[in-house]
Amino acid sequence: MTDRVNDPVPDEAPKLKEYDGEGITVTFEPRRCLHAAECVRGLPAVFDLQKRPWVQPGEAAPSEVAEVVRRCPSGALRYHLADGAAEPPDDPTTVRRMPDGRLLLRGDLRVRTGSGERHEVRAVLCGCGASGNQPYCDHSGPCAGGDFDRAENR
Structure with missing residues (x-):
């Protein structure tokens, strides 16, 4: 066993x-x-x-x-x-590492979570390992005080 x-x-x-x-x-x-x-x-x-x-x-x-x-x-x-069309992913896919370690992703993404694989077009992934919502960032680690720079979001 x-x-x-x-x-x-x-x-x-x-x-x-x-x-x-x-x-x-x-x-x-x-x-x-x-x-x-x-x-x-x-x-x-x-x-x-x-x-x-x-x-x-x-x-x-x-x-x-x-x-x-x-x-x-x-x-x-x-x-x-209403016609069933979902949000199109950015092309090409981009990954940006923020100074606090978070990863900002945009594109045609497949993210593995504890409940299975998810298709995403935008995500902020935890870079410090402290998130209680892995693999997504939930601001529970060193990035807790981090703010988004508006220019980074586009």
Whole structure:
């Protein structure tokens, strides 16, 4: 009999919140949000933390909502259009290492997690190993005080 103490425990499947609007659906994965605030700055009528629900995609044209969602560096916000079209990945794929160790990725990504492989178009991966949401950064390690440089997010 082999002792498997070091095997990772599978993570729970991601919990997504879904917000429907005319022509677009926005999803939000709270555990991935790093509070870069690109959404709130980009379209405050759609992304308003004072309202419930806080995401109201019907308050702007689907193309505007999609443009702002693509600014979310962590991938916590995603969208798909009413015709079924999902967000296209950046081409070529880019990887940027932030000074605090986080890795910002954009492109056609396959990320292995404890709950299986995920297809992503944007992600911020943990570079310090302290995240409780591996492999994604959750600001629980040395990068806890790090802010996103707006120029890095585009």
